[in-house]
Amino acid sequence: MSDAPHLTFDLDMPGVSRGHLVVPGGADHGELLLPVFSLNKGEGPRLLVTGGNHGDELEGPIVARRLIEWLPGAQMCGRVIVVPVLNPLALEAWSRNTPLDGLNLNRVFPGRANGSITHRIADAVSRVLLPMADTVFDLHSFGPKWDCLPAATTHPIADPDLMARTVRMAEAFKLPLTLVWPHNDTAGMFDITAQNQGKVFVCSEFGGGTVGADNLAIYEAGVRNALIALGLVEGKADYPIFRHQSFAQTLETRLSDELKSPAPGIFEPRCSVLDEVKQGDLIGILHSMNSLSAESIDIRAPETSIVLAIASGAHVDANKVVAYVARPLKI
Amino acid sequence: MSDAPHLTFDLDMPGVSRGHLVVPGGADHGELLLPVFSLNKGEGPRLLVTGGNHGDELEGPIVARRLIEWLPGAQMCGRVIVVPVLNPLALEAWSRNTPLDGLNLNRVFPGRANGSITHRIADAVSRVLLPMADTVFDLHSFGPKWDCLPAATTHPIADPDLMARTVRMAEAFKLPLTLVWPHNDTAGMFDITAQNQGKVFVCSEFGGGTVGADNLAIYEAGVRNALIALGLVEGKADYPIFRHQSFAQTLETRLSDELKSPAPGIFEPRCSVLDEVKQGDLIGILHSMNSLSAESIDIRAPETSIVLAIASGAHVDANKVVAYVARPLKI
DSSP states (O other): OOSSOEESSOTTSSEEEEEEEEEOOOSSSOOEEEEEEEEEESSSOEEEEEEOSSTTOOHHHHHHHHHHHHGGGTBOSEEEEEESOSOHHHHHTTOSSOTTTOOOGGGSTTOOTTSOHHHHHHHHIIIIIGGGOSEEEEEEOOBTTEEEOEEEEEOOOSSHHHHHHHHHHHHTTOOSEEEEOOOSOOTTOHHHHHHHTTOEEEEEEEOBSSOOHHHHHHHHHHHHHHHHHHTSBOSOOOOOOBTTBOOOEEEEOOGGGEEEOSSSEEEEEOSOTTOEEOTTOEEEEEEOSSOSSSOOEEEEOSSSEEEEEEEOSEEEOTTOEEEEEEEEOOO | OOSSOEESSOTTSSEEEEEEEEEOOOSSSOOEEEEEEEEEESSSOEEEEEEOSSTTOOHHHHHHHHHHHHGGGTBOSEEEEEESOSOHHHHHTTOSSOTTTOOOGGGSTTOOTTSOHHHHHHHHIIIIIGGGOSEEEEEEOOBTTEEEOEEEEEOOOSSHHHHHHHHHHHHTTOOSEEEEOOOSOOTTOHHHHHHHTTOEEEEEEEOBSSOOHHHHHHHHHHHHHHHHHHTSBOSOOOOOOBTTBOOOEEEEOOGGGEEEOSSSEEEEEOSOTTOEEOTTOEEEEEEOSSOSSSOOEEEEOSSSEEEEEEEOSEEEOTTOEEEEEEEEOOO
8 A cells, every 4th residue: 555646547549448536544544446437539638627626516427427338439538537425424424514624625725634634635636637638627616506597608717718618618518607716715616726726617506406317418419519629538518508508608607696685584585696686676585483573684786697506495594505696707 | 480381371262362382390400481372263173283393394384483473363262372482492403303302392292391401392392382282284395305386184094084185185275286195104293192082183285496476375385275274264275386287186095105216315306296106207317426437226107196205305314215106195
């Protein structure tokens, strides 16, 4: 047993390889084996596809499994590495974070070899897999507590050239939404580690709520479109049909577009994703849990915008995001 | 403070009352106050509407809150009592069971006055509210891990007259599905306690996955239809439109219609609710978590049937139900 993270096979071997990324053991957990698929067709783009970064977002792992099925018959050149599940401990627990150390894998990159299990996963991915790729697709979704538009997203990037290339790559998914999404909590994201190395990194947000057959078909089409755009596979990229519409738009959301719960209570959604709302339109209602005499509180749109994501009806604490709105991108 | 469960107001007062059902404190938790709404218009049907029996099923509490808003302007006769949230501890935790004692409220009825908090809630409802009603609507849903048809359901009832009246009441919701659902785990259900007292008890299963505005409108329409059928409010009962269709069917599901995971792994749904499947049709696929070389396992329909509910893509253990199918009811 080696103390360094490593693969159980040689990525340079031509053709299909299946094996594991070995995440070394530590005080909190033994050695962890992450299943890895690789298809090496020589010269061409080098792509890394990852899913299961968060354990309650199953769309990515399932689309990654589908990709592995058809890629051997379709890939023409280059190298594709697929890791369907980055965090199996979180996935088995249907939990965003790793239950063992409570950490969010997407906030500990590039990880630490001598850290807890979540740090060690990030370290293994950063050191063993990331150097082998020029482009990364990290397949996320909003998780079970949200409904959201299928989107390929990026955070704003300081380097304008990398930003332009990243937005073009995101748009190549041809999902209903390409989104530029600022975040005040980017430290430790997989995105940042990859972008600091000059790589194009697209984070898909494949909807939310139930992981069902209809939506999985849309998400798989999005990934196929992106692979066509990269020249890895042949075919015609089509806009998938989402809720009886076929369309694509590039939007941005701002920190002020996060609509929050003014108090604790039961959140009742009163609009749906894709709705165009004007200033003052009703987004949702917050009901007191403690009394049926207390006035419910309306949550309204701050200005004209499009509903990008809305929380499921649920009990929420005060100051929690219950909806995201967005507007046309101005670069 | 009294040691017996009681209401903070007099249910016999005419008109609207709002107050609380007091669940006495015990060793594990202090006194619990459940908000209660009552509208007494004298002679007529006596209806109890409850939500939040399971804490991760928010459709019921939200529809109950909506009902409270329009009932004062609509109710013509009789008595309606509404308790939007039976188990606030589970609801705050977004958990099916009560976190404090780990119990499923819908398996401890009629409860025990000297039991843990979940038992005491059941005891308070059974002793204080249930005697005031002839009909009970307990508003459930399949929860966040499922997609399912909006349904009004009943378990089979030994008394044929009560069974017939219960199915008629369930059909009056005019939801896409009226379902007769046998269960091998009925001990302690709210249903049984109510039916043993000769009451008509309908358990709605208001879909699953995301709790969104569109579906809430359907569920609210279902409850309104049922109140019209009872003669409590005036109006015309209409079949709500569900996924661009307006229809209603009465089906039954059998224990053999529970399709289970043959092994642990990631469940990938390959069909949708409302799909008509023939023997051998693909319902879903189970993917190994441990290896990308292991064969995935197909889960297929045992015979011609309709998909009533399908689990969200997720990690499942072996022998877990991942889909329910159903067939036309034969009484």
